[in-house]
Each structure stands twice: as structure tokens, then as C-alpha cells.
Amino acid sequence: MADSIRVLIVDDEERFRDTLAKLLSRHGFTVRTAGGGNEALALLTEAPCDVIVLDVKMPGLSGQQALPLLRAACPEAEVLILTGHASVDIASAMIAGGAADYLLKPCPTDELEGAIRAVYDRRQATRPR
Amino acid sequence: MGLRVLAVDDEADFIETLVKRFTYRRIPVTAAANGPEALARLDREDFDVVILDMRMPGMDGLTVLQEIKKRHPLVEVIILTGHASVEAGMQGMSLGAYDYVLKPVDFGELLEKANKAYERKKLNESRDHS
Amino acid sequence: MNPATILENHRPPLWPHTLLAPLLAGAAVLLALAAPPVVGFALALFAGAVCIGSALTLARRVRSGERQLRELDKRLLQSQKLAAIGELSSGIAHEINNPLAIITQEIDLARELFGPSGCPDPADLAEVRDSLDQIGKQVERCRLITHKLLNFARKMEPVLQEEALEHVIEDMAILAEREAKGRGVAIVRAYDQTLPTVRTDVPLLRQVILNLLTNALAATPQGGTITLATRRSDDQIIIEVRDTGCGIPPENMAKIFNPFFTTKEPGKGTGLGLSLSHGIVTRLGGTLTAQSTPGHGATFTVALPL
Ligand SMILES: Nc1ncnc2c1ncn2[C@@H]1O[C@H](COP(=O)(O)OP(=O)(O)OP(=O)(O)O)[C@@H](O)[C@H]1O
Ligand SMILES: [Mg+2]
Numbered sequence: 001m002a003d004s005i006r007v008l009i010v011d012d013e014e015r016f017r018d019t020l021a022k023l024l025s026r027h028g029f030t031v032r033t034a035g036g037g038n039e040a041l042a043l044l045t046e047a048p049c050d051v052i053v054l055d056v057k058m059p060g061l062s063g064q065q066a067l068p069l070l071r072a073a074c075p076e077a078e079v080l081i082l083t084g085h086a087s088v089d090i091a092s093a094m095i096a097g098g099a100a101d102y103l104l105k106p107c108p109t110d111e112l113e114g115a116i117r118a119v120y121d122r123r124q125a126t127r128p129r
Numbered sequence: 130m131g132l133r134v135l136a137v138d139d140e141a142d143f144i145e146t147l148v149k150r151f152t153y154r155r156i157p158v159t160a161a162a163n164g165p166e167a168l169a170r171l172d173r174e175d176f177d178v179v180i181l182d183m184r185m186p187g188m189d190g191l192t193v194l195q196e197i198k199k200r201h202p203l204v205e206v207i208i209l210t211g212h213a214s215v216e217a218g219m220q221g222m223s224l225g226a227y228d229y230v231l232k233p234v235d236f237g238e239l240l241e242k243a244n245k246a247y248e249r250k251k252l253n254e255s256r257d258h259s
Numbered sequence: 260m261n262p263a264t265i266l267e268n269h270r271p272p273l274w275p276h277t278l279l280a281p282l283l284a285g286a287a288v289l290l291a292l293a294a295p296p297v298v299g300f301a302l303a304l305f306a307g308a309v310c311i312g313s314a315l316t317l318a319r320r321v322r323s324g325e326r327q328l329r330e331l332d333k334r335l336l337q338s339q340k341l342a343a344i345g346e347l348s349s350g351i352a353h354e355i356n357n358p359l360a361i362i363t364q365e366i367d368l369a370r371e372l373f374g375p376s377g378c379p380d381p382a383d384l385a386e387v388r389d390s391l392d393q394i395g396k397q398v399e400r401c402r403l404i405t406h407k408l409l410n411f412a413r414k415m416e417p418v419l420q421e422e423a424l425e426h427v428i429e430d431m432a433i434l435a436e437r438e439a440k441g442r443g444v445a446i447v448r449a450y451d452q453t454l455p456t457v458r459t460d461v462p463l464l465r466q467v468i469l470n471l472l473t474n475a476l477a478a479t480p481q482g483g484t485i486t487l488a489t490r491r492s493d494d495q496i497i498i499e500v501r502d503t504g505c506g507i508p509p510e511n512m513a514k515i516f517n518p519f520f521t522t523k524e525p526g527k528g529t530g531l532g533l534s535l536s537h538g539i540v541t542r543l544g545g546t547l548t549a550q551s552t553p554g555h556g557a558t559f560t561v562a563l564p565l
Contacts, residue, residue: 013357013525015393019364026371057353059522084356085349105360109367213437215473222466223410223535229465230430231437245422249461252418 004030005120006049008077010040010066012058020053023109029116037061037069044073050123051116054099056083056090064090067097078119082107132247133175134158137167137193138182138209147180150236156243164188168196176204178227178246180239183210183217191220198225203253205246209234350519350530354404357525358397365390365397400526407531411518417460417542424457424489424496425450428468432487435472443481446472449488457496457563459543464563467536467547471500471559474532477523478504478557491565495545498561506553515549 007029011017017033024031032049034040036058052070056063067079081094084105091102100119103112134151136158138144144160151158159174161167163185171179179197183190194206205227208218218229227246230239369390372383379387436446468487475485479502486501507515514520516537521530533547540547544564551557 013361016357016361016364019361019368019390019393023364023368023371084353084360105356106363107360108363213434215435215438215469215476218431218434219466219469219473219532220406222462222469223407225462227462228430229434229469231433241426245420245426245461249418249420252420256416256418 004028005051005116006030006047007032007051007053007116008040008043008049009033009053010035010037010058010063010070011053011055011082012036013055020109020112024113024116027113037063037066040066041069041073044070044077048074049077050120052077052079053082053112053116054079056081056085056094064094064097067094067099071098076123078123080115080119082112132156132243133177134180134243135161135167135170135176135178136180137161137164137185138180139163139185140182151240154240156240164190164193164196167193168200171197171201171204177250178243179204179206180209180243181206181226183208183212183221191217191224194221194224194226203250205250207239207242207246209239347518350517351404351408354519354529355401358400361397362394365393396526404529404531407529407535410535411531411538417463419458420461421456421458422461424454424498427457427459427461427464428487428489428498431465431469431472434469435476435485439476439485442476444476444479445484447484447486449486451488451490454489454491454496455565457565459563460539463539463543464561467539467561468498468500470532470536471561474559475500475502475504475557477528478502478506480504483556492562494565495562496565498563499558501556501558503556506555506557507549507551508553512549512551516547 005028007024009017009020009024009031011020011033012035014035017035021031021033032043034043038061040052040054052074054063054066054070058066061069063081063083070077070079078100079098081091081099081102082105083090083102095102100122101115103115134156136144136147136151137160138147139162141162144162148158148160159170159176161170165188167179167181170176181190181193181197185193190208190210190212194208197204197206202225206225208221208226208229209232210230211232213231221229227249228242230242369387372379372387372390374380432446432448439446472485472487479485483503485503486499488497488499488501490497490499511520511522516533517530518534519530520534521528523530537547540561540563546560546562548560548562549557550560
């Protein structure tokens with residue numbers, strides 16, 4: 001196995017992020033979780049990560065507000081938006097703001113995992129060594 | 130034809146007293162010990178106001194309320210219960226209960242509420258026919 | 260179609276009679292003074308005819324203008340409705356998709372724990388059971404949301420009854436009081452005893468009061484106070500629910516009545532309470548408003564016509 005992909009899950013729904021963390025860990029990812037944008041920023045100053053799975057609608061700092069801050073805090077991370085909010089406008093705005101992909105909840109775990117690996121591989125391919 | 134009451138509660142003593150007091154005022158009242166029995170009664174006979182407990186074994190009060198409103202939308206339901214929960218109160222009121230009353234309640238007040246609920250049913254009926 | 264084009268269609272022309280009429284009338288008056296009476300009389304008649312003609316044209320223009328305005332109104336309403344539906348659907352999608360996402364994951368996890376043999380490791384059984392419980396909880400959460408939504412869909416034509424206001428709200432106060440006591444919050448009543456009876460939909464108004472009391476309870480910490488006050492103001496009856504809780508920040512003030520706006524944790528509030536209440540009070544011919552000094556509590560005011 002190559003290096004384990006480091007994932008940071010940012011979602012205000014506690015049970016959601018805990019079970020997702022459990023599933024991803026079982027599948028070989030290294031996972032940390034945050035309940036909101038500010039907590040995520042704090043975690044990123046401790047250690048960087050490869051992929052950030054980011055919710056949009058959260059109390060406090062919303063996903064949209066957090067996106068540029070997270071990218072600034074950890075430029076090498078790819079951001080994958082995962083949200084129950086079905087707005088195409090927000091999706092395109094966030095992709096324009098540098099998010100790698102946008103997935104809609106509910107999303108089967110293998111699909112999400114596939115998307116995480118895909119954005120990670122893409123980053124590895126394009127990143128200057 | 131005046132107010133006809135159906136009282137639903139699994140507490141036998143409580144319901145017995147209630148029946149006595151309504152009867153004393155010459156108001157026709159029928160007792161049911163649980164939800165299914167109450168629903169069966171309502172299918173067979175006409176009632177105006179149901180006095181309903183929240184916590185009963187088997188079918189809980191909210192489900193009974195929902196069934197009553199589904200099958201007999203004009204029948205008014207007064208929830209009379211020892212179950213002091215704002216959450217249950219909100220659910221009960223939004224399912225169409227006329228009032229959510231905590232035990233113990235003064236019988237005179239309960240009667241007043243039942244009469245008001247009956248008045249509402251009559252208003253509703255006259256509008257439905259016009 | 261653009262509104263300007265509708266407005267310009269089929270409008271009777273204004274010119275020339277509307278200009279001609281006053282001119283001719285003026286001429287008739289002048290001539291009546293100078294010329295022989297017959298000429299003045301004939302001219303006056305002619306001017307009168309033109310006046311009537313232009314009045315008719317004006318009336319037709321006004322009528323057609325009104326028709327077009329109504330048409331515009333209808334379209335505007337339609338587009339507002341569409342915008343409201345859009346906002347509502349994205350709210351519903353979010354509120355239902357989140358529990359569905361949890362359910363999906365719990366199922367994936369449980370399947371995985373069952374393993375290829377179809378029999379979970381005894382060590383994992385508790386986790387499987389926990390997943391099942393969680394699925395049940397999330398289904399319940401969805402059910403609550405859809406039930407509240409059906410409440411919006413109900414016709415709920417108000418049934419108006421004469422009743423003493425205190426009789427309408429006191430049972431809700433008692434219910435909130437029982438719950439408040441357990442949390443060290445006091446409920447204070449400040450009822451105006453001289454109020455006349457109100458003519459309103461009693462159970463609908465109860466629903467509003469209970470909603471406001473529940474919100475106040477959620478916002479008020481131990482040791483706080485919730486005041487339920489009634490009073491009369493001109494031709495209105497006022498019901499106030501005041502609390503000493505956290506208050507509402509100004510940036511949220513405009514949003515609190517929107518369906519699905521909530522600051523509660525996911526699964527704790529659906530954000531439908533205030534929008535439902537607002538809808539009810541409006542249907543009762545009244546208004547529901549909020550004021551707050553953040554940090555010093557909030558006041559919700561129901562004003563009903565007498
Ligand atoms: N008394 C109050 N004090 C402070 N904030 C309030 C108060 N009442 C309402 N709010 C704010 O308005 C929001 C919307 O209230 P609303 O009743 O519509 O939804 P909710 O209480 O969050 O959820 P629900 O009523 O569906 O359980 C609340 O989440 C809260 O932020
Ligand atoms: Mg609420």
C-alpha cells in the first residue's frame with residue numbers, strides 16, 4: 001500500500017462525520033474530523049492533509065466562507081464538497097473558488113471513497129515533484 | 130342534540146370518576162381504555178369531543194390522535210395527560226388537537242373546554258354545509 | 260414576455276379628442292359671447308360630443324390599464340411563488356438529505372461488519388446494533404420533518420370563536436412551566452385582566468404561543484425568566500413572549516421567519532416553528548414580529564385585530 005491518504009472531514013453533523021471516519025479508517029485512510037470551519041483551521045495548523053471533505057451549510061463559518069481560508073491554511077490539500085444542499089449555483093461558485101469536486105448527500109460510501117481517491121490521484125499527477 | 134363525549138384513558142379509576150361527573154351533568158359520555166377501542170367506538174357511534182390521554186400501553190396518544198383526525202376530521206380532541214412535555218404538546222397541537230391540558234384539572238374547567246371544543250365542531254360543520 | 264410590451268398592447272389612443280375637447284369647449288364659451296347664439300350653441304353641442312367621446316376613451320384606457328396591472332400582479336405573484344418554492348425545496352432537500360446520508364453510511368458500515376460470511380464478528384455485534392438504532396433515529400427525524408411540512412399543506416381555514424384570551428394561552432403556559440421548572444427557568448404571567456374576548460381560531464393560536472414558548476425555553480439558560488404578557492393597544496390585542504436568553508444577532512433577524520432557518524444543532528430543530536407561526540398569525544389577520552438585544556433576550560409579539 002502506498003502512503004495512506006490523509007483526509008479531514010468537516011461537517012456539523014456529528015454522527016455523520018464519526019461513522020464516515022470509521023468507514024474511511026477501516027479502508028486505509030488516515031482520518032481526522034472537525035465540527036466546523038474554525039475547528040478545521042485549527043487542525044490544519046497542527047498538521048496538513050491531502051483531501052478535505054467539506055460540508056456547505058454549517059453554523060458559524062459556512063463551507064463557502066471556510067473554503068478560501070482552508071485553502072490558504074493548507075494549499076496542498078484538495079477540497080471535496082459534500083453537502084445535502086442541492087444548489088447548483090453554490091456548487092459552481094465553490095468549484096470556481098478552487099474546490100476539486102462537488103458531491104451530493106446521500107452518497108454511497110464507495111462513491112465518496114472513489115471521489116476522494118480521484119481528486120488525490122489528480123493532485124499527485126499534476127503536482128511538481 | 131348536545132355534546133357527546135368519548136373519554137380515553139387506561140387508568141380505570143380516573144376514567145370512572147370522569148364518567149360519573151359527566152353523567153351527573155347529564156352529558157352522554159362513553160369510556161374507552163385504549164386507542165384501538167376508542168377508534169372502534171368512533172367508527173360505530175357519533176361523538177363530538179374526545180378526551181384523550183397521551184401515554185397508554187399499545188397505541189400511544191399521538192398515534193390515536195392522528196388516526197382520529199384522519200378518519201373523523203371534525204371530531205375535536207382535548208389531550209388530558211400527566212405527560213408534561215412541550216415537544217409532545219407541540220406535536221399534539223400541530224396534529225390538530227383542540228387543547229393540551231395537564232392533569233390535574235378542575236372538572237368545571239374541563240367541561241368548559243369541552244363545550245368550547247363542541248362549539249368549534251358545530252361552527253366547522255355549518256361551514257362545511259354552506 | 261416583457262411587461263412593457265403587455266402594457267403597450269391594445270390601448271385606445273389618447274390623442275386627438277382629449278386635446279380637442281377642452282379646445283372646442285373653450286372656443287364654444289368664447290364664441291357664445293361674441294357670435295350669434297346659434298353658432299355658439301352648435302359649437303357647444305359639438306364640444307359636448309367630443310368631451311363624451313374622450314371621456315369614454317379615457318374610461319376604456321383606465322379599464323384596460325387595470326386589466327394589465329392585474330395581469331402583471333398575477334405574473335409577479337407567480338414568480339415570487341416560484342422563488343419561494345425554490346428556497347423551500349432546497350431547505351427540504353438539505354434537511355432530508357442529511358439524515359439520509361447518515362442512514363446510507365450506517366447501512367454501508369453494517370454491511371461491512373456482516374462481512375463476506377454474512378455473520379458479524381461477535382466483537383462487532385454491539386456496533387451493528389448501534390448502527391440499526393441510529394438508522395431508526397434518523398428515520399424518525401425525517402418523519403418529523405415531513406409531518407411538519409404536511410402541516411403547511413393543510414388548508415387550515417381558521418374557525419373563529421369568541422374566547423377569553425387567557426383561556427387560549429394559559430394551558431400552553433402551564434405546559435411550558437412544568438418543563439421550565441425542571442431547568443430552573445421561571446415563567447411569569449402578566450395578563451391584562453380587563454381584556455375583551457378575542458374572536459380567533461383557538462387551537463391555531465395555541466400552536467403559535469406554544470411555539471414561541473418553546474423557542475424561549477430553548478434560548479433561556481438556568482436562572483432566566485420568560486414573561487408571557489397580554490395587553491390592549493388601540494384596536495389590537497397584543498401577546499408578548501419575552502425571554503432573558505441569548506437573543507438574536509442582527510444578521511439573523513431577517514432570516515428567523517424563513518422555513519428551515521435554525522441555529523440549533525442538526526436533528527434538534529427543523530427551523531419550521533417560526534415560519535409556521537408567522538403563517539398562522541397572518542391568516543388570523545394579525546402580525547408576528549421579533550425584537551432582540553443580543554445577549555439580553557428576545558421578545559416576540561403577536562398582534563391580533565380586535
Ligand atoms: N426566543 C428566542 N431567542 C433567541 N433565538 C431565537 C428565539 N426564537 C427563535 N430564535 C432563533 O430563530 C431560529 C428559528 O426558530 P424556529 O422556531 O423557526 O426554528 P427552531 O426552533 O430552530 O426549530 P423548530 O421550531 O422547528 O424545532 C432558532 O433556531 C433561533 O436561532
Ligand atoms: Mg422553534
